[in-house]
Amino acid sequence: xxxxxxxxxxxxxxxxxxxxxxxxxxxxxxxxxxxxxxxxxxxxxxxxxxxxxxxxxxxxxxxxxxxxxxxxxxxxxxxxxxxxxxxxxxxxxxxxxxxxxxxxxxxxxxxxxxxxxxxxxxxxxxxxxxxxxxxxxxxxxxxxxxxxxxxxxxxxxxxxxxxxxxxxxxxxxxxxxxxxxxxxxxxxxxxxxxxxxxxxxxxxxxxxxxx
Amino acid sequence: xxxxxxxxxxxxxxxxxxxxxxxxxxxxxxxxxxxxxxxxxxxxxxxxxxxxxxxxxxxxxxxxxxxxxxxxxxxxxxxxxxxxxxxxxxxxxxxxxxxxxxxxxxxxxxxxxxxxxxxxxxxxxx
Numbered sequence: 001x002x003x004x005x006x007x008x009x010x011x012x013x014x015x016x017x018x019x020x021x022x023x024x025x026x027x028x029x030x031x032x033x034x035x036x037x038x039x040x041x042x043x044x045x046x047x048x049x050x051x052x053x054x055x056x057x058x059x060x061x062x063x064x065x066x067x068x069x070x071x072x073x074x075x076x077x078x079x080x081x082x083x084x085x086x087x088x089x090x091x092x093x094x095x096x097x098x099x100x101x102x103x104x105x106x107x108x109x110x111x112x113x114x115x116x117x118x119x120x121x122x123x124x125x126x127x128x129x130x131x132x133x134x135x136x137x138x139x140x141x142x143x144x145x146x147x148x149x150x151x152x153x154x155x156x157x158x159x160x161x162x163x164x165x166x167x168x169x170x171x172x173x174x175x176x177x178x179x180x181x182x183x184x185x186x187x188x189x190x191x192x193x194x195x196x197x198x199x200x201x202x203x204x205x206x207x208x209x210x211x
Numbered sequence: 212x213x214x215x216x217x218x219x220x221x222x223x224x225x226x227x228x229x230x231x232x233x234x235x236x237x238x239x240x241x242x243x244x245x246x247x248x249x250x251x252x253x254x255x256x257x258x259x260x261x262x263x264x265x266x267x268x269x270x271x272x273x274x275x276x277x278x279x280x281x282x283x284x285x286x287x288x289x290x291x292x293x294x295x296x297x298x299x300x301x302x303x304x305x306x307x308x309x310x311x312x313x314x315x316x317x318x319x320x321x322x323x324x325x326x327x328x329x330x331x332x333x334x335x336x337x
Contacts, residue, residue, distance in 0.1 A: 033292045033299075040303040047307040051314035076251050083243055086284055090236040097230055191284040195277055201247075202273035206254045210262045210269075 035185045039192050042155075046196050049151055050203060053144040057208070061139035066208030069134055071125075075205045078121045079197065082156075085114035086194045093187055101174050104183075108167045111190070115160045122153050145204065152200055155193050162186055231286055239283025246276040 057066075092107035126146070129135075136146040166186060169179050231239075250269040252258075259265045281287045289297050 033295055036292070036296050037299055040299050043303050044306060044310070047310045051311050054311065054315045055318040072251060072255050076247075079247055079251075080244075083240070083247065086243075086280075087236055087240045090231055090239075090284060091233075093231065094233055094236070188285060191280060194284070195280045198247075198273050198276050198280070202250065202269055206250055206269050207266050209254055210266050 031181055032184060032188075035188060039188055042192070043196075046148075046151070046199070049144075049148040050199060053148045053204065056140040056144040057204075058211070059140035061141075063139040063142065064132070064134050065141075066205070066211060069129055069132075070205050070209055072205065072209060074121060074125060075201055078118055078125075079201050081114050081118040081121065082194050082197050085111045085118065086191055088114060089187060089190050093183060096175055096180060096183055099175055101170050104175065105167050105170055108163050108170075112160050112163050112167075115156055115163070119153055119157055119160070122149070126150075148204065149200060152193065152196055155196075159186070159190055159193060162189070231283065235283050239279055242279045242283070243276055246272050246279060 088107050088111045092104050092111060095103035095107055129142075134142055136143050163186065166179065166182055169182065173179060250272045253265050253268060257265070259268070287296065287300070291297075
């Protein structure tokens with residue numbers, strides 16, 4: 001609050017022209033578009049990793065193929081974890097709209113739990129594969145597989161750190177406009193990761209087993 | 212009555228994009244479950260017989276589910292941010308399409324031209 005008033009004072013001290021010019025830009029008005037552009041650039045990172053997998057995915061170097069490695073029931077459970085976390089995040093946003101800080105935090109906590117399940121199952125799958133000798137060093141297929149799926153898992157992990165941070169923020173400051181904006185950004189990030197996962201389970205797992 | 216009525220679209224800065232409702236999230240969730248379960252079932256049971264037909268169908272379900280997520284979870288519409296989100300999305304999709312199809316196309320032909328020789332070709336080498 002005090003920073004806002006000093007900010008206003010500074011504005012008043014500077015030229016009136018400056019103030020009139022800045023008037024339309026209320027706090028964080030363009031943040032959502034900026035964050036959307038970040039999401040789109042992140043989308044390009046994944047596009048390049050998908051392209052790499054598309055090119056290298058068939059080079060097994062006489063090593064294990066997707067059919068030998070992938071267990072679709074496990075992937076289906078993993079997919080449902082991420083989908084459920086997307087919906088619970090949506091419920092957190094609905095609770096935030098109704099000004100229920102406690103409920104928002106509760107749904108965020110449930111989202112983190114589903115996220116933890118997702119990352120846990122993925123790490124279990126990775127360790128299982130590495131234990132069988134299917135390490136990233138084994139073949140170009142496995143290198144590109146671990147890079148693509150690992151990058152997605154890293155995004156989900158960072159998203160969970162972000163969710164915990166926002167839970168603390170909401171706990172300390174409540175549902176102030178700044179926190180609502182952050183929740184909106186995280187909402188886009190989290191749902192975007194679920195969209196990327198659709199591509200992963202379709203192109204990597206389902207079509208890998210079909211190949 | 213939700214906040215996202217057209218009349219509520221004033222200068223208040225936390226209301227500039229369309230929010231979801233409980234119903235929209237549940238619709239998106241239901242559609243996603245269906246659009247996930249069918250491809251998994253198709254691949255795991257192998258009912259279609261042909262791997263190629265299954266691949267195409269599975270890709271179709273993926274695209275449908277991505278659209279469902281965009282609409283029901285990301286609340287995409289052509290009006291948010293004065294249409295700039297959609298413009299950015301279209302631009303990204305074009306770049307993604309060029310990246311994916313270009314890489315796979317070029318590298319396929321490269322692989323084809325660098326293919327190891329068959330035993331017959333090998334015997335022809337002086």
